[in-house]
Amino acid sequence: MMTEPIVFITGVSSGIGLETALLFKKKGFQIIGSSRTPEKYQHLPFPVVPLDITSQESIDACVRYLKRDIGRVDVLVCNAGTMGPVAAGEELTSEALWQVFQTNFFGTVHLIRAVLPLMRQQDKGKIIVLSSIAGKVGAPPFFSAYTSSKHALEGYIETLAKELAPFHISVTLIEPGYCKTALSQSIQSPPHPLPEYEPRRTFTHTLQTYAIDHGRDPRQVALAILKTVQHPNPPLRVLVGLDAKFLDAGRKYLPEKIFQFLLNKMFSWRKAPPTPVTPVRRFLLNSKKADRAWRIVSTGMVVLALFQLASFIFKRKPDS
Numbered sequence: 152m153m154t155e156p157i158v159f160i161t162g163v164s165s166g167i168g169l170e171t172a173l174l175f176k177k178k179g180f181q182i183i184g185s186s187r188t189p190e191k192y193q194h195l196p197f198p199v200v201p202l203d204i205t206s207q208e209s210i211d212a213c214v215r216y217l218k219r220d221i222g223r224v225d226v227l228v229c230n231a232g233t234m235g236p237v238a239a240g241e242e243l244t245s246e247a248l249w250q251v252f253q254t255n256f257f258g259t260v261h262l263i264r265a266v267l268p269l270m271r272q273q274d275k276g277k278i279i280v281l282s283s284i285a286g287k288v289g290a291p292p293f294f295s296a297y298t299s300s301k302h303a304l305e306g307y308i309e310t311l312a313k314e315l316a317p318f319h320i321s322v323t324l325i326e327p328g329y330c331k332t333a334l335s336q337s338i339q340s341p342p343h344p345l346p347e348y349e350p351r352r353t354f355t356h357t358l359q360t361y362a363i364d365h366g367r368d369p370r371q372v373a374l375a376i377l378k379t380v381q382h383p384n385p386p387l388r389v390l391v392g393l394d395a396k397f398l399d400a401g402r403k404y405l406p407e408k409i410f411q412f413l414l415n416k417m418f419s420w421r422k423a424p425p426t427p428v429t430p431v432r433r434f435l436l437n438s439k440k441a442d443r444a445w446r447i448v449s450t451g452m453v454v455l456a457l458f459q460l461a462s463f464i465f466k467r468k469p470d471s
């Protein structure tokens with residue numbers, strides 16, 4: 152008897168998690184979502200169970216439910232995450248840093264560890280982990296807690312993927328650029344603010360909030376996750392969005408000095424500007440517009456190439 156694949160997604164109350172759950176549901180998967188306040192999301196067209204990934208007790212209770220009441224997990228989407236404080240390294244207490252790691256890194260690691268016995272028993276499974284392009288590039292400044300937690304996740308998952316391959320369990324890191332979600336609301340004030348950092352911190356905070364609030368539709372990430380899950384042999388990493396692809400290419404192919412110079416131009420200043428969101432930054436940080444511009448340019452290039460090819464073929468003299 153064929154049954155719908157079971158997909159468990161953490162953090163379905165908003166943003167990428169919600170859009171992924173809705174898309175998978177539409178495509179015929181059986182969805183179970185989670186939230187720290189599931190009672191608020193019972194109107195959603197799939198069950199939402201309680202889960203706080205910073206609590207081992209909560210993870211154990213959730214996985215017990217999945218084993219007992221559902222019996223299997225075909226796809227685990229580790230989506231839950233937080234931005235944490237906007238703070239210079241010097242303004243960041245160990246406790247604040249630990250809190251971000253507890254959600255973004257340890258929470259994800261503990262949940263995967265709890266679900267793995269079930270997947271190994273099934274002898275198959277797919278694990279999708281929401282990283283970020285910030286998991287590869289240390290920008291913007293003042294978000295070192297978020298960036299380092301995602302960097303840690305990248306290293307952990309890359310290693311795990313090799314260990315799990317013999318059990319037919321794939322692991323994929325999704326690396327999106329900016330998306331318009333509730334993530335900017337999870338940005339917290341610095342735990343130990345120092346006046347010396349105040350203007351530049353506020354500047355970067357404004358840029359980061361602008362970029363998320365003008366980010367691409369999170370449904371693009373949901374679609375990338377769906378394609379990954381439907382792939383017979385999912386890749387280790389999937390970039391989503393033009394900004395993520397450019398930053399990734401910059402890191403890979405540009406000399407480090409030039410790459411860091413460009414990032415500094417984007418996120419720093421020497422003389423206080425009248426507004427952080429200058430027209431150039433407004434264009435570069437507005438992922439929706441940048442994606443659209445890129446689509447128009449690339450479609451134009453393909454049309455031009457086809458036109459050139461057609462004129463080359465039709466202008467060729469017939470062989471005598």
Ligand SMILES: NC(=O)c1ccc[n+]([C@@H]2O[C@H](COP(=O)([O-])OP(=O)(O)OC[C@H]3O[C@@H](n4cnc5c(N)ncnc54)[C@H](OP(=O)(O)O)[C@@H]3O)[C@@H](O)[C@H]2O)c1
Pocket residue numbers: 161162163164165166167168185186187188202203204205230231232233254258281282283284326327328329330331332333334335337363366369
């Ligand atoms: N938006 C972007 O620009 C962007 C870019 C790259 C990567 N990402 C990554 O994408 C993922 C989803 O973020 P989003 O942008 O969709 O943000 P979002 O709208 O704020 O969603 C975050 C989700 O995480 C859940 N969550 C937070 N802390 C949790 C905890 N301790 N335990 C369990 N669930 C928790 C929240 O659920 P409840 O509050 O209901 O519990 C919420 O549903 C994150 O991992 C983020 O780092 C986002």
